[in-house]
Amino acid sequence: MSLALLVPGGTGQLGRELAASAPVGAEVHAPGSAELDVTNVGAVVEAVKTFAGTATLPPVVVNAAAYTAVDAAESDAGRAFTVNADGPRVLAAACSAHGVPLIHVSTDYVFPGDADSPYRTDAELGPRCVYGVTKAAGEDAVLRSGARAWVVRTAWVYGAHGANFVKTMARLSTTDDTVSVVDDQCGSPTWTRDLAAGLLELAGLVAGGKEPPPVLHATGGGETTWYEFARAVFTELGADPARVRPGRTEDRPRPAPRPAYSVLSGEEWRSAGLTPLRSWREALAAAFAEDGDAFRG
Numbered sequence: 001m002s003l004a005l006l007v008p009g010g011t012g013q014l015g016r017e018l019a020a021s022a023p024v025g026a027e028v029h030a031p032g033s034a035e036l037d038v039t040n041v042g043a044v045v046e047a048v049k050t051f052a053g054t055a056t057l058p059p060v061v062v063n064a065a066a067y068t069a070v071d072a073a074e075s076d077a078g079r080a081f082t083v084n085a086d087g088p089r090v091l092a093a094a095c096s097a098h099g100v101p102l103i104h105v106s107t108d109y110v111f112p113g114d115a116d117s118p119y120r121t122d123a124e125l126g127p128r129c130v131y132g133v134t135k136a137a138g139e140d141a142v143l144r145s146g147a148r149a150w151v152v153r154t155a156w157v158y159g160a161h162g163a164n165f166v167k168t169m170a171r172l173s174t175t176d177d178t179v180s181v182v183d184d185q186c187g188s189p190t191w192t193r194d195l196a197a198g199l200l201e202l203a204g205l206v207a208g209g210k211e212p213p214p215v216l217h218a219t220g221g222g223e224t225t226w227y228e229f230a231r232a233v234f235t236e237l238g239a240d241p242a243r244v245r246p247g248r249t250e251d252r253p254r255p256a257p258r259p260a261y262s263v264l265s266g267e268e269w270r271s272a273g274l275t276p277l278r279s280w281r282e283a284l285a286a287a288f289a290e291d292g293d294a295f296r297g
């Protein structure tokens with residue numbers, strides 16, 4: 001189904017991929033914060049009103065805007081809360097007022113990260129860092145807004161646009177003989193192209209009147225550690241993966257604690273008839289085949 005899409009956060013790594021992946025014929029408006037600041041209530045209300053009034057195809061808002069600096073958020077909680085919780089609340093209220101469905105992107109950091117099996121969508125939240133707290137508040141605001149709204153949690157996102165772990169590893173592979181990467185945090189790497197395809201599939205469903213469950217998880221399939229992920233990146237770069245050494249979280253304290261285990265169950269996603277994202281390892285190979293130059297920098 002062709003769609004009209006409004007993508008706040010359209011200059012981010014996911015937002016740019018969403019805009020680029022939209023089907024031919026789609027009407028796409030993907031503003032960055034300079035054009036649409038989600039903390040500016042009047043601007044958000046006006047943007048949704050204009051979008052709803054001018055779309056000639058079924059309209060869907062996909063919110064990719066967020067304060068994503070996880071460590072900086074620890075000392076900038078007010079700003080993180082305004083962008084990650086107040087912004088989505090206002091956006092959802094405007095979507096509700098104009099009858100526009102909203103898909104809101106969230107994160108594995110809403111969970112405590114101490115599980116030993118994949119988090120189901122209805123697992124109890126328990127964020128351990130400011131970023132996670134603000135994202136959980138954003139989810140809550142969206143789900144209580146009265147809008148036709150969906151929260152899609154994802155994790156370990158990388159893509160051609162923007163800074164991310166894959167690009168960091170690619171850079172370090174050219175500057176450092178060996179690289180130490182933590183081997184005691186487990187999760188699921190997610191390529192923006194696959195995530196964007198999934199979000200667009202969901203957008204098509206909800207624009208067509210379907211009502212999948214309000215909270216969904218979409219990550220690359222399978223699970224790994226940052227260490228194994230880094231080794232896979234080195235392999236894709238044609239570098240020796242033995243140059244990656246396993247490290248421990250406790251040896252590298254950071255302002256925001258990181259979840260030890262944040263694998264998300266894709267069961268609800270599959271049950272809703274949505275296409276599961278391919279395995280994280282296959283996706284990484286595809287990402288290098290299609291966008292290798294962007295990762296190598």
Ligand SMILES: NC(=O)c1ccc[n+]([C@@H]2O[C@H](COP(=O)([O-])OP(=O)(O)OC[C@H]3O[C@@H](n4cnc5c(N)ncnc54)[C@H](OP(=O)(O)O)[C@@H]3O)[C@@H](O)[C@H]2O)c1
Nearest residue numbers: 009011012013014032033037038065066068107154155157
């Ligand atoms: N990256 C990950 O590993 C990861 C993991 C789990 C979940 N997520 C979630 O996935 C979503 C997309 O993340 P991403 O990796 O694409 O993040 P990103 O690359 O940091 O992009 C964030 C986007 O949000 C925009 N933004 C920031 N403040 C804003 C404001 N006040 N008003 C409007 N837009 C604002 C930025 O715009 P400007 O650049 O123009 O300022 C940018 O377009 C977020 O909801 C994030 O929480 C990400």
